[in-house]
Amino acid sequence: MRHPPAFTLILIVAVSLVVGAINTDFWQVSNLFDILRASVVRGLFALGVLVVLASGGIDVSFTAIAAFVMYAVTMLVVNVVPDMPIVAILALGAVGGACFGALNGVLVHALKAPSLIVTIGTQYVIRSFLLTFVGTALFMNIPAAMDAFGKLALFTHHSANGSTSTLPAFVLILAIASLVTWWVLERTLIGRAVYAVGGNAGVAERLGYNLRTVRIFVFAYAGLLAGIAGIIHVSSNRLANPFDLAGAELEIIAAVVLGGARITGGSGSVIGTLLGVVLITLVSNVLILVGIPSTWQLVIVGIFIILAGGIFSIRGRQS
Amino acid sequence: EEKPSIVTVVKVTGENWFTRMAEGVAAYGNDNDTVATSQIGPGKADAAQQARLIEDLVAKKVSAIAVVPMDASSLEGVLKRAAQRGIKVVTHEADSMKNTLVDIEAFENKAFGARFNEKIAECMGKSGKWTSFVGSLGSLTHVQWADGGAENAKKYPEMELVSEKNESFNDANRAYEKAREILRKHPDIKGFQGGSAIDVIGIGRAVEEAGLQDKTCVFGIGLPKDTGSYLESGAVDGISFWDPKDAGYVMNKVADMVIKGEEIKDGMDLGVPGYEKVTVKKGAGDGIIVVGEAWVDVDKSNYGKYPF
Amino acid sequence: MVAFQMDRQLGFLATVNVAAIVAGAILVGASFVELYNFQSMASQVPELGFLALGVMLAMMSGNGGIDLSGIALANLSGVAAYYFLRDVIPADEAPLLFTWSLIGLALGVGLVGGMLNGFLIAKVGLTPIIATLGTQLLFTGLAIVLTNGSALSIGYVEPLDDFGNATILSVPQCFALFLVVALAIGAILRFTPFGQRLLLLGNNAKAARYAGIPEKRILFLTYTVCGLLASVAGIVIAARTSSVKWDYGTSYVLIAILIAVMAGVRPEGGYGRVICVVLSATSLQMLSSLFNFMNISNFFRDLAWGVLLLVFIATSGFDFKAWFRAARS
Amino acid sequence: MQPQPTGGEPHLKPATPFLEVRNIEKHFGGVRALKGVSLSIEAGNIYHLMGENGCGKSTLIKIISGAQGADAGELLIDGKTVTGLTPVAALAAGIETVYQDFSLLPNLSVAENIGLTQQLVSSSGKLARRLDIPKMRATAERALAAVGLPASRTFLSTRTDELPMATRQLIAIARAIASDARLVIMDEPTTALTKHEVDNLIGVADRLRAKGVAVLFVTHKLDECKSLGGRAIIMRDGQKVAECDVEDHSKADLAFWMTGKVLDDTRQRSAVTLGEKLLNVEKLSRTGFFADVSLSLRKGEIIGITGLLDSGRNELALALAGVSPADGGGVFLEGNEIRLGKPADAIASGIGYVPEDRLSEGLFLSQSIKDNIVVPVLDRLRNAFGIVDGRRSRALAERTVDDLQVVSAGVDKPVQSLSGGNQQRVLIGRWLTIEPKLLILHGPTVGVDVGSKDTIYRIIQRLAGDGMGVIIISDDLPELLQNCDRIMVMRKGRVVKTFAAEGLAEDVLSRALTDDTIARLQ
């Protein structure tokens, strides 16, 4: 393994120790809760990206899918079935996302085109269809079920100064999604087929793996997770803004690559991906804590990504 | 012979703020059938996209352009070209703009920032830590409000400004995450000043979740409908804004006056609430700046009166 | 010397260009096809066009090559050049010296930025997407640090302003420069050892190494050129907006990639034609202007771009027979 | 010319053959790769499919194994016509294939490469199934044992791209015999194998035959074909031209049917006069791969290096080519020490290296023949303006193509349009452009047909005659015996013996590869 997830872990520990030494507030429970909370939507996206990357593809349309699904589903529920239970809403989001994803897969396979190109195209189409025909307005009155789901707490922690922090229940969704993704990738035939196709699509086809099935599966799976992520984004944010999430795709792909997946396909693991997400979230969530003025924050994050990537690649060449 | 056309170019299409502004633009067109009014804006909040839109309007040779710039300086070039082609240019929220005939301000930006700060100071008993948010460090007015607030706070030696000008990137979730982090770094923080119209939504959510509604004072710009639930819960203590609809109406009215060659004088009544007695001063370039008193303060008690 | 080849991409892009003009003439009328509008559209092309050329070069070098840092470096070039120059050379007294110094400094920043990317990718071995995402943030961040986030207004400096707005032989100067640079890059790719090695490297990196092609140097040079192109875009932006700012054109990252892939540049490396990138950039510009003339929403424009891209790859790669065969089994 | 098939009668089983193809046609654009080929394959028999590069062998087996569809013709399994054969359906029918490129999944483990296919077949291609890991492992262990590879847990979980070529080849074979095959097709399975492993493979084939499995070899090596026996099916230019029992005909006959030419496989090396000393390698080492290798070479001399898998011969070749540099010792060319830190260093010193894996290490497949040839001398082809002189580079490419008798439709055609033998000649031609002092050929005739092989040998001899030093690294012992002056045998990273090739018997050489007594004697 060129990029052992263990290495991502070491980086996380190193960052934590440095930040913790500068400001002991870092070790508060509420900080852990916040990093976990902020990792959920990113993590769901990243798991989808992982599956697509493992199959040798790349997807940049998932944020558009999430935006479309979250906005359209929220509107639909509010206007048509305001008392829909959260499980049904999540299912609706998942199905909607999976449909868009499957469309990506069909196009990638049928057009025999690099998935980067296809998903740039669908990203433009999906996002602008949303904004042209569905709506553009920020939407505050989200359905009660979603609101309640966003507020549902797994743990509540009261700190000395009287402020409370909660670990939202929706982190469980990330946990479940991670387990399922791990199981699918490591314990099912389709999972192995994903890596097989990512390793060498031509060979995999000759050995009897159905490329069409695999491609549609990976993109649909990424879409499904994106749909769920969208619903969670709205629930936790308590508003539906169709402009949200745009432009986050590169950062997510970077997280997955920092978690050990290769951009050229055929590798990557769930645990590495989660660590990559935590790493990126961690770095962007401690800048204020460390006391870096806002003008310097991008410089610091940029240098960090370069350093992390550099350390990875130097290590990769040594082994 | 076609009617003169006034095109209003906003920062970004689709946001509630500019959707409301479009109502004012349309209203002016309906009230005056001698001109045709319309509003457009880029699909992404990017100064470059806005410049390109205007570039095409210049080529199309509309009669007047009314702009709410994403970033005033990056439009100087294109607006100069517009003037050279005989197109009348008026602007809004751009008091540093050179290539404009008339810039319309709903109020003095520094004073507006100071107003926020005054309310925060009052609410937090003129002592304790406070911080400010901006949509982005590149948004001139947001920075002016933050600076105006900081200036005002100097009056109160007990007040301490910490981690100032946090960028929310016009994303409520980013504002939320930043607010959480600030609450962790400064658990005793008492005041928040929001910059972008959705900052208070994110800050309000962070405050609410931390259960600190009663211990913090959150003020900022915002729209009543979007912020309503946080005003109800007390997480946001008050918002201020100027009605984008009125601003849109006034911009088009001024543009129409410029086309007709009418002069705008100090103390003039533009016939729109908040702009009944405008102040006129010299602008950064050859044009003038028209300043109104169009702010509206809203809190839990009266936000329901505003349907937007 | 070498026959100019008409292929599917080129045909498609040329068709889109012509179709946009014809549609403009019919749907909008004279104002769309008058000289001023062509000049206006042409002068909007370069800022994006230079960035797209950079993306093309990076993609051609293969192994996941991409440059996400282009617009960030363009802005940093402008910001840094003006920041360091404004107190040294008074623009009103020595406008020509000021302009050339600004250009020189900006190119210098672009060179250094490009070399940083090249160093990280070729020497340290970072994945291009990670390296250029990191430098994108770094460049943007540095521009913020220099300016505290606000725009710097350059004001009216005649030679600079002319570069952004004046024409030579009715062609906007910045567009003429774009054509010259495009032609030069086309020639370099096609006729110089460097260009041919870049192409071969993108085709098969391992074979390139075995054949003695200095892969690191080629990669380093390629990204350095991308940096230079970015700074030229930065100069164009400074000239046309009379100001410099860190967040101008944030939407360009994706659009530059869109232009490149629409031009048929292969993301896996080894193929790209400059002429197609030029036509791709002009076609997107013309469609965009057409929609603006017709008062069609910008969201719809993006929709049209996306559909156009999908149609393009559909017509260039669709194998109907294979699809039906697979569907049957 | 068409010989009567002889020896077919003893199989007095009138029962339907396992597999039959009738009048198969296949086009690739304008190329007619197969022009109506018919053959039948019976259980428990060994077949050799032979013919020149590009005659359609691989295409035929791709059709039989469902990887490609035929344009016309009929395919029958157990007497029943099959249409739309897919890879999974072929596997389910018991047709297992070892492809020329091995078709291993580089990023998956040995166990997965071997065991997954079976699970795919038992779900008839459906992917929504749980993975049965213990079963996968058991299958892999069994199959590895059959081809003589270790089945340790670490080996089972190794990625296949981390393994040497020969091991990959054996894994590909292991995959084919892992489940109950009825026909095992092997496309040039011995190209990457050493003699020892080939013997092992012959044993595997014998055991399969004994179990009633049909085995179809695609091969260019007439010796192996003779030692295995069975039936020869000879193709030329997309058609079957002959079918016969191998035992009944000489190698020369078979070669003649394939190429239409009389080939001579005797030693090509005639009396040579060697020039002054060219190369001196002194105690060259690369930790973990080879140590203290010394050799010297005169101008005009051809030296062969051979050895088993892991003998260090590949790494030695790569070190001399500057690809993976040595870390000890020195290399002197014409008396001057040279540094070989990267391929460009070797090229600058006048060393050309034709790599082992033509497709991934040598060629730029979609680029033109011209570009593939002139790549090392681009700088020299520049004119005063720094532009590559198109006319000169074309002229150089055309001269090279003529010189090496490359059959092509022009130097602007992509190199992938050439057959294997011609591709190999383009690669050799690439290095001739630098007018090298030393040419290192790594497996120069791997996957090359007998006709092309002959041409390549003649080229090598001519180059040496012109005073070039040549090093051939190969497992093909007859090749070394035919072409070299001296042959070095490596074992465990060291040179254990150097033979004079003249008059050396093949079995003496092949024993040296494994015989420990020689090591003890030294």
Ligand SMILES: Nc1ncnc2c1ncn2[C@@H]1O[C@H](COP(=O)(O)OP(=O)(O)OP(=O)(O)O)[C@@H](O)[C@H]1O
């Ligand atoms: N040395 C040169 N002198 C003049 N024009 C050139 C030179 N090199 C390239 N061009 C022209 O520059 C333009 C852009 O080059 P580009 O690389 O797109 O073309 P190209 O690669 O030559 O295309 P093609 O491969 O089909 O001929 C083309 O019009 C090309 O003919």
Ligand SMILES: Nc1ncnc2c1ncn2[C@@H]1O[C@H](COP(=O)(O)OP(=O)(O)OP(=O)(O)O)[C@@H](O)[C@H]1O
């Ligand atoms: N995918 C393809 N596209 C185009 N032409 C092809 C393709 N595959 C094979 N061919 C052509 O079909 C012919 C037969 O090729 P094939 O690979 O079957 O030859 P072969 O007998 O296996 O040769 P070798 O001994 O080199 O392996 C050749 O002319 C080859 O160039």
Ligand SMILES: [Mg+2]
């Ligand atoms: Mg409060």
Ligand SMILES: [Mg+2]
């Ligand atoms: Mg073959």
